[in-house]
Amino acid sequence: xxxxxxxxxxxxxxxxxxxxxxxxxxxxxxxxxxxxxxxxxxxxxxxxxxxxxxxxxxxxxxxxxxxxxxxxxxxxxxxxxxxxxxxxxxxxxxxxxxxxxxxxxxxxxxxxxxxxxxxxxxxxxxxxxxxxxxxxxxxxxxxxxxxxxxxxxxxxxxxxxxxxxxxxxxxxxxxxxxxxxxxxxxxxxxxxxxxxxxxxxxxxxxxxxxxxxxxxxxxxxxxxxxxxxxxxxxxxxxxxxxxxxxxxxxxxxxxxxxxxxxxxxxxxxxxxxxxxxxxxxxxxxxxxxxxxxxxxxxxxxxxxxxxxxxxxxxxxxxxxxxxxxxxxxxxxxxxxxxxxxxxxxxxxxxxxxxxxxxxxxxxxxxxxxxxxxxx
Amino acid sequence: xxxxxxxxxxxxxxxxxxxxxxxxxxxxxxxxxxxxxxxxxxxxxxxxxxxxxxxxxxxxxxxxxxxxxxxxxxxxxxxxxxxxxxxxxxxxxxxxxxxxxxxxxxxxxxxxxxxxxxxxxxxxxxxxxxxxxxxxxxxxxxxxxxxxxxxxxxxxxxxxxxxxxxxxxxxxxxxxxxxxxxxxxxxxxxxxxxxxxxxxxxxxxxxxxxxxxxxxxxxxxxxxxxxxxxxxxxxxxxxxxxxxxxxxxxxxxxxxxxxxxxxxxxxxxxxxxxxxxxxxxxxxxxxxxxxxxxxxxxxxxxxxxxxxxxxxxxxxxxxxxxxxxxxxxxxxxxxxxxxxxxxxxxxxxxxxxxxxxxxxxxxxxxxxxxxxxxxxxxxxxxxxxxxxxxx
Numbered sequence: 175x176x177x178x179x180x181x182x183x184x185x186x187x188x189x190x191x192x193x194x195x196x197x198x199x200x201x202x203x204x205x206x207x208x209x210x211x212x213x214x215x216x217x218x219x220x221x222x223x224x225x226x227x228x229x230x231x232x233x234x235x236x237x238x239x240x241x242x243x244x245x246x247x248x249x250x251x252x253x254x255x256x257x258x259x260x261x262x263x264x265x266x267x268x269x270x271x272x273x274x275x276x277x278x279x280x281x282x283x284x285x286x287x288x289x290x291x292x293x294x295x296x297x298x299x300x301x302x303x304x305x306x307x308x309x310x311x312x313x314x315x316x317x318x319x320x321x322x323x324x325x326x327x328x329x330x331x332x333x334x335x336x337x338x339x340x341x342x343x344x345x346x347x348x349x350x351x352x353x354x355x356x357x358x359x360x361x362x363x364x365x366x367x368x369x370x371x372x373x374x375x376x377x378x379x380x381x382x383x384x385x386x387x388x389x390x391x392x393x394x395x396x397x398x399x400x401x402x403x404x405x406x407x408x409x410x411x412x413x414x415x416x417x418x419x420x421x422x423x424x425x426x427x428x429x430x431x432x433x434x435x436x437x438x439x440x441x442x443x444x445x446x447x448x449x450x451x452x453x454x455x456x457x458x459x460x461x462x463x464x465x466x467x468x469x470x471x472x473x474x475x476x477x478x479x480x481x482x483x484x485x486x487x488x489x490x491x492x493x494x495x496x497x498x499x500x501x502x503x504x505x506x507x508x509x510x511x512x513x514x515x516x517x518x519x520x521x522x523x524x525x526x527x528x529x530x531x532x533x534x535x536x537x538x539x540x541x542x543x544x545x546x547x548x549x
Numbered sequence: 550x551x552x553x554x555x556x557x558x559x560x561x562x563x564x565x566x567x568x569x570x571x572x573x574x575x576x577x578x579x580x581x582x583x584x585x586x587x588x589x590x591x592x593x594x595x596x597x598x599x600x601x602x603x604x605x606x607x608x609x610x611x612x613x614x615x616x617x618x619x620x621x622x623x624x625x626x627x628x629x630x631x632x633x634x635x636x637x638x639x640x641x642x643x644x645x646x647x648x649x650x651x652x653x654x655x656x657x658x659x660x661x662x663x664x665x666x667x668x669x670x671x672x673x674x675x676x677x678x679x680x681x682x683x684x685x686x687x688x689x690x691x692x693x694x695x696x697x698x699x700x701x702x703x704x705x706x707x708x709x710x711x712x713x714x715x716x717x718x719x720x721x722x723x724x725x726x727x728x729x730x731x732x733x734x735x736x737x738x739x740x741x742x743x744x745x746x747x748x749x750x751x752x753x754x755x756x757x758x759x760x761x762x763x764x765x766x767x768x769x770x771x772x773x774x775x776x777x778x779x780x781x782x783x784x785x786x787x788x789x790x791x792x793x794x795x796x797x798x799x800x801x802x803x804x805x806x807x808x809x810x811x812x813x814x815x816x817x818x819x820x821x822x823x824x825x826x827x828x829x830x831x832x833x834x835x836x837x838x839x840x841x842x843x844x845x846x847x848x849x850x851x852x853x854x855x856x857x858x859x860x861x862x863x864x865x866x867x868x869x870x871x872x873x874x875x876x877x878x879x880x881x882x883x884x885x886x887x888x889x890x891x892x893x894x895x896x897x898x899x900x901x902x903x904x905x906x907x908x909x910x911x912x913x914x915x916x917x918x919x920x921x922x923x924x925x926x927x928x929x930x931x932x933x934x935x936x937x938x939x940x
Binding site for chain 2: 177180189194207210274280281282286291306307324326395396401403406407409412414415463464482489505507533
């Protein structure tokens with residue numbers, strides 16, 4: 175019997191532009207579109223080349239986003255955290271220093287031209303001012319959305335935290351006005367009438383990541399489909415074989431600190447230090463391409479996911495915060511975030527772990543360990 | 550007779566596409582057969598596939614035909630195995646033999662009859678030599694709607710019930726209630742052509758080797774990838790603000806995915822695990838990204854609210870608030886309507902043939918108009934974008 179063929183759907187001529195734009199977005203630059211007066215301005219440039227030094231001295235090339243207004247701490251990995259206040263209107267000046275790029279403000283939901291996805295808008299050549307509000311206090315991230323498989327892996331990402339305003343209480347007098355300092359103290363949005371915030375003393379940002387060092391030798395446009403506006407769906411527009419479907423990490427990171435696969439030395443940068451009686455807020459952001467399980471080592475309350483707090487009306491009223499027992503895992507994958515509260519009730523050194531499981535085989539690749547130290 | 554829905558012009562029927570739930574069929578006639586399926590880069594890849602014998606086009610389909618019913622309907626499925634080896638049929642979550650799987654010998658026809666189980670999303674597949682036969686193309690979706698109620702479930706949790714009661718009736722969800730017609734299936738799968746070539750040559754494929762060496766080269770949604778899955782109206786939810794859609798995500802492939810949607814957070818409603826157990830969420834969180842495990846079904850409610858971080862007075866329609874953006878054409882494509890992507894954030898899934906971003910597991914959705922029923926302005930042909938970066 176002759177094999178029957180299921181062909182690709184024919185693309186009508188009038189749909190060819192959208193197929194072309196899907197892989198070859200236009201460039202664009204300039205000021206905010208439909209502008210309104212901002213309450214806060216931020217800036218990021220990309221991409222900046224830095225090296226990640228492993229413990230054996232090996233250097234792995236990274237690309238990061240820099241804060242051009244911060245000559246001291248503007249070039250870090252993960253890229254410098256953006257911190258805004260709930261209700262802010264942001265003008266974000268983004269400079270594409272090398273080639274074209276975008277920034278997607280992941281979990282923040284503006285118009286498509288401010289969402290940073292080339293095939294739904296454009297890629298920045300030069301400078302552009304993104305405009306959006308940060309109407310929901312929570313944990314978000316930002317990252318380049320061009321050839322994202324590669325650009326996100328190379329390090330073009332950072333945390334984006336939206337802080338709630340301080341409540342009108344005596345307790346709040348000791349806390350600086352938002353945006354709160356990295357590391358605490360501050361307030362986080364959660365269901366807790368009447369203000370729906372809770373004060374934390376110590377804040378930790380936990381960012382699991384993994385690196386396949388083969389990918390880090392690739393160029394900016396590695397394995398991108400060719401651009402032929404006359405026949406965007408023709409087979410000859412596709413490049414030769416790439417390796418971007420083949421992710422097999424050999425370096426594991428916790429908030430930017432690396433370990434090789436055979437090195438189980440506990441991570442230092444992510445360690446949390448608090449005193450008995452304090453409230454710890456851990457914000458996690460998954461920057462891996464694997465499947466992960468986090469264990470907090472102490473009883474923990476998960477209060478929000480992907481920037482949206484459980485239980486806070488009106489749109490959060492269909493959920494509630496939930497408790498994890500010490501060592502009970504929470505399972506996550508790439509780009510998921512969450513906020514977790516831990517009460518420091520007794521002194522001790524409590525081990526916390528992040529497991530990395532392969533995205534196809536499900537096999538465990540690595541267990542990362544750090545500690546919550548309570549004195 | 551299966552209601553033929555969403556058929557593209559020209560009688561093209563090879564790739565099954567899903568749209569509305571019409572009156573349910575009671576009898577399906579399926580064949581297990583083989584076909585060459587063209588990938589996004591036009592590489593033909595051998596597959597095993599289901600064929601809907603009631604469909605006049607008589608072509609195999611990937612994924613297989615949509616089975617749909619209302620809870621309690623009597624369903625009869627006649628399956629003929631036209632391949633030279635035994636094949637199986639299993640729908641986890643259906644009680645009895647069908648839930649654990651039946652075997653159909655070469656050249657034989659089996660008749661399966663059952664009452665449609667409780668409302669929800671179901672994945673059917675060939676469970677033999679698991680996961681080989683499933684991943685090589687013998688997979689498809691089944692949807693059951695409950696007999697009554699305004700949710701997709703026969704026994705919704707209090708929070709799911711409250712959410713659906715609030716759609717179109719509360720200040721935070723102005724617009725319309727959920728209408729079952731506003732449903733999309735996002736059926737994920739993967740293709741590693743090296744194993745498909747072994748099947749084409751008639752070679753036995755070892756389960757353990759498959760699990761260890763599988764490396765997907767193509768990632769599909771409803772049998773399509775990249776620009777095709779992103780621009781198929783039967784896959785992409787489209788509507789005005791206040792027209793919520795249900796999205797049923799099913800994963801027949803080999804990879805754990807991390808689907809991420811832009812523009813609106815979604816409510817996580819329910820998941821069915823690989824064994825068929827349905828868990829309707831007691832806790833219904835708003836998420837923008839959530840793990841899609843292998844063989845899992847996962848339901849999302851896309852609320853179609855006005856994207857919440859557009860600055861400006863909420864009482865002013867978007868067509869008046871963002872007139873410049875809605876009047877722009879960039880790269881030959883109008884910025885009206887407002888479109889957003891959904892893509893896998895385990896970004897390896899965005900590749901095809903190991904590169905070719907973004908020609909993998911990606912689709913999207915579109916907001917076509919304001920809450921007051923007025924559509925956004927028509928496209929303006931004046932181009933504003935610059936040339937793309939050469940690569």
